[in-house]
Amino acid sequence: MTPARDPRGRKRTRGSLGERAVLLALAAAAIISILITVGIVVVLVSEGATFFTDVPIGEFFTGTEWFPVEGKYGVLPLLNASIVIALIAALVAVPLGLGSAIYLSEYAPERLRRVVKPVLEVLAGMPTIVLGFFALDAVTPALQKIIPGLGLYNALAAGIVVGLLITPLISSLSEDSMRAVPNAMREGAFGLGATRRVVSLRVVVPAALSGIVASIVLAISRAIGETMAVTLAAGTVPNLSWNPLEGMQTITAYIVQVSKGEATRGSLQYESIFAVGLLLFVVTLAINIVAVRIVRRYRTVYQ
Amino acid sequence: MTTDVDAETNAPIQISVAAGSSAQAGSAATATPAGNPPIFRMQDLGVWYGSHQAVRGVTMDVPRNAITALIGPSGCGKSTTLRCLNRMNDLVPGARVEGTIMFGDENLLSSDVDPVDLRGRIGMVFQKPNPFPKSIRDNIEFGMKVNGIKPTPERVEQALRDAALWDEVKDRLKEEAFSLSGGQQQRLCIARAIAVEPEVILMDEPCSALDPIATLAIEELMRKLAERFTLVVVTHNMQQAARVSDQVAFMTVEGSDEGERCGVLAEVGTTRQIFSAPSDPRTEAYITGRVG
Numbered sequence: 001m002t003p004a005r006d007p008r009g010r011k012r013t014r015g016s017l018g019e020r021a022v023l024l025a026l027a028a029a030a031i032i033s034i035l036i037t038v039g040i041v042v043v044l045v046s047e048g049a050t051f052f053t054d055v056p057i058g059e060f061f062t063g064t065e066w067f068p069v070e071g072k073y074g075v076l077p078l079l080n081a082s083i084v085i086a087l088i089a090a091l092v093a094v095p096l097g098l099g100s101a102i103y104l105s106e107y108a109p110e111r112l113r114r115v116v117k118p119v120l121e122v123l124a125g126m127p128t129i130v131l132g133f134f135a136l137d138a139v140t141p142a143l144q145k146i147i148p149g150l151g152l153y154n155a156l157a158a159g160i161v162v163g164l165l166i167t168p169l170i171s172s173l174s175e176d177s178m179r180a181v182p183n184a185m186r187e188g189a190f191g192l193g194a195t196r197r198v199v200s201l202r203v204v205v206p207a208a209l210s211g212i213v214a215s216i217v218l219a220i221s222r223a224i225g226e227t228m229a230v231t232l233a234a235g236t237v238p239n240l241s242w243n244p245l246e247g248m249q250t251i252t253a254y255i256v257q258v259s260k261g262e263a264t265r266g267s268l269q270y271e272s273i274f275a276v277g278l279l280l281f282v283v284t285l286a287i288n289i290v291a292v293r294i295v296r297r298y299r300t301v302y303q
Numbered sequence: 304m305t306t307d308v309d310a311e312t313n314a315p316i317q318i319s320v321a322a323g324s325s326a327q328a329g330s331a332a333t334a335t336p337a338g339n340p341p342i343f344r345m346q347d348l349g350v351w352y353g354s355h356q357a358v359r360g361v362t363m364d365v366p367r368n369a370i371t372a373l374i375g376p377s378g379c380g381k382s383t384t385l386r387c388l389n390r391m392n393d394l395v396p397g398a399r400v401e402g403t404i405m406f407g408d409e410n411l412l413s414s415d416v417d418p419v420d421l422r423g424r425i426g427m428v429f430q431k432p433n434p435f436p437k438s439i440r441d442n443i444e445f446g447m448k449v450n451g452i453k454p455t456p457e458r459v460e461q462a463l464r465d466a467a468l469w470d471e472v473k474d475r476l477k478e479e480a481f482s483l484s485g486g487q488q489q490r491l492c493i494a495r496a497i498a499v500e501p502e503v504i505l506m507d508e509p510c511s512a513l514d515p516i517a518t519l520a521i522e523e524l525m526r527k528l529a530e531r532f533t534l535v536v537v538t539h540n541m542q543q544a545a546r547v548s549d550q551v552a553f554m555t556v557e558g559s560d561e562g563e564r565c566g567v568l569a570e571v572g573t574t575r576q577i578f579s580a581p582s583d584p585r586t587e588a589y590i591t592g593r594v595g
Binding site: 109110182184185186187188189190191192193194195198202203206207 | 389391394396419420421422423424426427429431433434435436437445446449450492495496499
């Protein structure tokens with residue numbers, strides 16, 4: 001066989017030491033990150049499995065009381081709290097995020113957009129414990145003025161700050177997908193005598209819908225996984241309720257509480273955090289898979 | 304009169320011959336090379352993008368119910384000029400348009416004119432087919448709704464018939480517009496424009512993304528549409544201009560003192576005159592293929 005040659009006819013120097021070292025280092029980096037993920041899943045599953053030898057899975061998923069001291073391990077109150085807070089967060093973040101995405105993509109002058117977008121993205125990087133303080137110190141007191149008798153810990157304030165946290169995620173990803181809509185499509189609509197409002201809402205948003213929906217789904221997944229803000233703001237009392245004015249404990253808040261040393265290692269309560277952790281992992285994984293599917297299935301390919 | 308904005312052209316004999324050959328010379332108020340009264344009267348039109356002047360000094364009439372072709376080399380400002388007619392340049396940040404364009408008895412460049420209303424009266428078809436990611440029917444109905452026309456099935460059918468597309472899509476109106484071929488998509492875009500019942504349809508190189516057969520279909524359609532609408536068509540296809548248009552405006556590029564290049568109108572005349580006896584040497588060079 002003749003050695004491979006590059007287009008200019010030189011003999012290709014294949015497998016020089018430097019090339020190999022770089023290749024190995026990069027491959028190692030990729031493999032390590034995969035191994036770590038696999039390791040986390042293995043730990044979650046094995047520890048969770050130990051838990052489920054003591055608590056039947058059926059009881060875990062249908063029990064309406066989470067009271068480890070009395071051996072009551074019904075996960076519904078925790079799951080419900082995570083869902084309630086994520087839904088409140090979505091109610092806050094979807095209008096805010098979509099509104100700002102439409103504004104930035106379709107209305108804002110280019111110079112303003114270049115300033116505002118990074119600022120919004122910084123908000124996404126805000127330490128969530130700071131948002132927890134914000135909920136306790138600012139949001140709840142403000143809400144208490146409107147809603148008398150609102151407790152210090154409540155799902156509403158937690159949902160609102162988580163909503164603020166995920167707003168940039170929605171606005172940034174939605175804006176990206178709206179700007180990916182070809183300008184020719186906007187011009188087509190303008191050329192028919194459409195106003196900017198009609199062009200934005202009837203042409204650009206539908207054309208970018210897959211990206212917008214995916215951004216919302218991802219944001220909800222982020223909201224369900226959010227920990228510190230909800231631990232601080234919603235409290236640590238498991239409470240199966242749809243009333244956002246009550247305090248409730250999310251899956252993540254429970255894990256924080258137990259990890260902070262309330263339970264001894266190896267106890268059933270300690271193992272329970274792996275069970276709920278596994279549940280959280282499965283829920284967010286499922287949501288992320290849905291988001292990816294949405295993007296793949298409904299993505300309109302613009303040439 | 305035959306417009307001559309080109310200060311460098313100092314060939315009086317040639318001009319007078321050309322003016323004579325386009326029989327309407329001198330009776331500017333009512334007549335154009337195509338013989339119909341003008342629907343647009345552009346006077347000293349100039350377009351700036353930021354500090355760069357893209358087009359200057361365009362003065363010409365566009366006859367009603369005829370096809371006017373804008374031809375010329377790349378960068379000569381044909382599309383820019385076309386986009387002044389429905390104020391599309393308003394959408395370009397930093398764009399500025401000067402001069403006047405009388406449309407009927409109003410200057411459509413005036414700030415009193417609402418570009419949204421104007422675009423309902425002056426439709427546009429673009430270089431690449433740009434249907435919306437909606438069904439075929441929704442594509443037609445979109446413009447109707449925007450302009451307050453009730454989107455009845457009869458009107459949708461009529462628009463598609465007028466665009467010579469009905470027979471090909473009548474059984475699949477609910478399908479995505481993207482499922483159509485390129486030529487069909489472009490006819491859908493024409494149908495979409497017709498459905499709004501405009502007075503004028505602007506076409507910006509409507510066939511440049513199409514194969515020769517689809518191009519022929521669009522050209523036949525253009526001739527038919529000229530009976531009801533005024534068409535202004537930008538094309539870089541000389542044969543197309545010769546085949547379909549009644550009037551031809553030849554634009555070209557001139558360098559300025561600062562070395563900036565700016566589009567100007569070299570000459571305008573009937574299609575026959577431009578292609579058989581152009582008065583501007585640059586036109587002749589271009590249409591005979593020596594330049595561009």
